[in-house]
Amino acid sequence: MTPLAFIHDLQWDDLPADVQDRTKLCLLDLIGVGIAGRQTHLSRIIHAYAAAEHHGPIRLPFDDQTASATGVALAYGMTIDSIDAHDGFNPAKGHIGCPLWPAVLVNSATATGKEILTTLAMGYEFGARCSIAQHGSVPDYHTSGSWGAVAAAAASARLQRLDPETTRHALGIAEYHGPRSQMMRVIDHPTMLKDGSGWGAMCGVSAARLAQAGFSGAPAITVEEQPDVWADLGQHWYLREQYFKPYPICRWAQAPVEAVLALRTEHNLVATDIAEIEIATFHQAIRLACATPQTTEEAQYSTSFPVAVAAVRGKIDVGDLIGQALHDPAVVRLSKAIKMVEVDHANAAFPLRRYARVTLVLQDGTTRQSEWTEPKWEHTTPPTSDELVAKFAAFAIPAIGAARAKSIVEIVMGLDSFDGNVLFAALSGPVNHVAHGQQADP
Numbered sequence: 001m002t003p004l005a006f007i008h009d010l011q012w013d014d015l016p017a018d019v020q021d022r023t024k025l026c027l028l029d030l031i032g033v034g035i036a037g038r039q040t041h042l043s044r045i046i047h048a049y050a051a052a053e054h055h056g057p058i059r060l061p062f063d064d065q066t067a068s069a070t071g072v073a074l075a076y077g078m079t080i081d082s083i084d085a086h087d088g089f090n091p092a093k094g095h096i097g098c099p100l101w102p103a104v105l106v107n108s109a110t111a112t113g114k115e116i117l118t119t120l121a122m123g124y125e126f127g128a129r130c131s132i133a134q135h136g137s138v139p140d141y142h143t144s145g146s147w148g149a150v151a152a153a154a155a156s157a158r159l160q161r162l163d164p165e166t167t168r169h170a171l172g173i174a175e176y177h178g179p180r181s182q183m184m185r186v187i188d189h190p191t192m193l194k195d196g197s198g199w200g201a202m203c204g205v206s207a208a209r210l211a212q213a214g215f216s217g218a219p220a221i222t223v224e225e226q227p228d229v230w231a232d233l234g235q236h237w238y239l240r241e242q243y244f245k246p247y248p249i250c251r252w253a254q255a256p257v258e259a260v261l262a263l264r265t266e267h268n269l270v271a272t273d274i275a276e277i278e279i280a281t282f283h284q285a286i287r288l289a290c291a292t293p294q295t296t297e298e299a300q301y302s303t304s305f306p307v308a309v310a311a312v313r314g315k316i317d318v319g320d321l322i323g324q325a326l327h328d329p330a331v332v333r334l335s336k337a338i339k340m341v342e343v344d345h346a347n348a349a350f351p352l353r354r355y356a357r358v359t360l361v362l363q364d365g366t367t368r369q370s371e372w373t374e375p376k377w378e379h380t381t382p383p384t385s386d387e388l389v390a391k392f393a394a395f396a397i398p399a400i401g402a403a404r405a406k407s408i409v410e411i412v413m414g415l416d417s418f419d420g421n422v423l424f425a426a427l428s429g430p431v432n433h434v435a436h437g438q439q440a441d442p
Contacts, residue, residue, distance in 0.1 A: 004164045124151075153204035166212060179196040252285040
């Protein structure tokens, strides 16, 4: 099947049953992360900006404000990205769902639930191949928004029912104008720029609308000049190869977090037992070098701080990365006491595998060392549906209450039997901005 045919002709019944299930779980996870993201300063800024500068009738998810399709795509993509807990794709070193789902949402006013899910599944397959094609053809490591813009344009073209030639122009516009932002620049200097996903979503939505109006675009190189990448469309399902994140931090820091949690449990340790921590890992994880973060973004793009949180609290959740939690003296002490060492073994495996080995130096001078550890919930050892529903609940209930969270789970898991408006209604209405440890009324 050609890429253009795949965009428009894929049907829900073409998907294997496990891919259908994975599509629903990816959607639920993205919605949950977006709910948690509404607690961030980043989300407050971008929602206000979208409402003020991108006037339109579409309600921003979990907000009372409205904006245009492009404004909602921008704000929602950035909101999901503001809590670094959404699914990812190792070959891309990035995230397909974050720029894709906002584009699906804003183009689905008249879509059935089944069509929403089918478009999302198509977009994951399209985005995976765009990312592989781009990373295989350019030397720079660009953010997910760059190739995510093309996936967002593909989803928009399908839902807008563009003809094949207009779709081709939409893909070309999106690729040309997609945010080719340098990922390691924001790793070295963590700010609200994040992974470019909101900008990519906005670009893809804009590209489809421009193409529909007659605006022309150069052919998308990632789609048209690397046929080997696209040869297995409809046969190889990259949706099966998305990982999920148990913690709202960069994936590169999650292996040492797992190692510390395991050592803490195995040896019955508490934070005061630990004098120093040494982390052996790959180059990119070492670049996450902010030991004393002052913002949520700095805390998420750090290796030492989340590891220290795990050592002190035995867990990491959204509240551990916001506000006064960043200044916990016990966490800051350990974060400053972490040494990171780059090793060839971990470098050679990256990006398909993300390894870390942790050594704890205890106060009495003895050491405890982990095995080589990988992040939890890789696609080879995926979470169960119950585990992902539990993650959704942990992210959503503090902001929207248990009853509303349960309703969203039921809608998403049965969306192939519902009208799309049922989902939109569930996403309407603001969240409660709550302090860590509190939750909304049921």
